[in-house]
Amino acid sequence: MKQYTAAFERNREPIAGALREALGDCRRVMEIGSGSGQHAAWFASEFPHVSWCPTDLAAMLPSIDAWRQECGLDNIEPARALDVLSLDWPAIEFDAVVTINTLHIVSFEGVRSILAGAAGRLPPGGLMFVYGPFRFSGRALEPSNANFDAWLRERDPDSGLRLFDDVDGIAARHGLRFERDVPMPANNHALWWRKSPSDAGE
Ligand SMILES: C[S@@+](CC[C@H](N)C(=O)[O-])C[C@H]1O[C@@H](n2cnc3c(N)ncnc32)[C@H](O)[C@@H]1O
Incomplete structure (x- = not known):
């Protein structure tokens, strides 16, 4: 039942470091x-x-629930089903959204749904935090990321590394203001946005 990913062992500390800065006084992620x-x-x-x-x-x-039960902490809630391509988001309130290694897995429509869905539910000042590998205009993709991207697209042509400008453009259209890009090991990035105080979303 319990699944393991090797990447978790490598990225948990760097991501926790970025989250420590980004989360501030957020209370529910x-x-x-x-x-x-x-x-x-x-x-x-x-x-x-x-x-x-x-x-x-x-x-x-x-x-997810097997890990939750094993850790025995009361600040992790039971796992909820969410397919970002559906409009059926859990009816809960939160002041931060965190997503790790997903934007290159879901389709571009999925990327839009994640950002629009989060922006539409975050309160002003709320956090949208993303971790993963990205493309940046004017910079060649690092060889390891170029290989990863080719592998992803071969497996699923709708997946692949996203251009930061595309992601940020969607975020901005939905009232998320870009705040930080923290380079992470192995050519990954922790990127985050804040929900604008005035709801400028579509
Ligand atoms: C590469 S895994 C990353 C998992 C985890 N965040 C990590 O870093 O170990 C991508 C995750 O996206 C999830 N996913 C794929 N399509 C999805 C969708 N339409 N809605 C929600 N999650 C989806 C997969 O089930 C999977 O858990």
């Missing part, structure tokens, strides 16, 4: 595409003042 559930359990222990709400496609929920 909705995580999108929680995967195995290892990050949720780890971040719940790293950030005891935050209630962590993991979500993913229904098939992933048993693994």
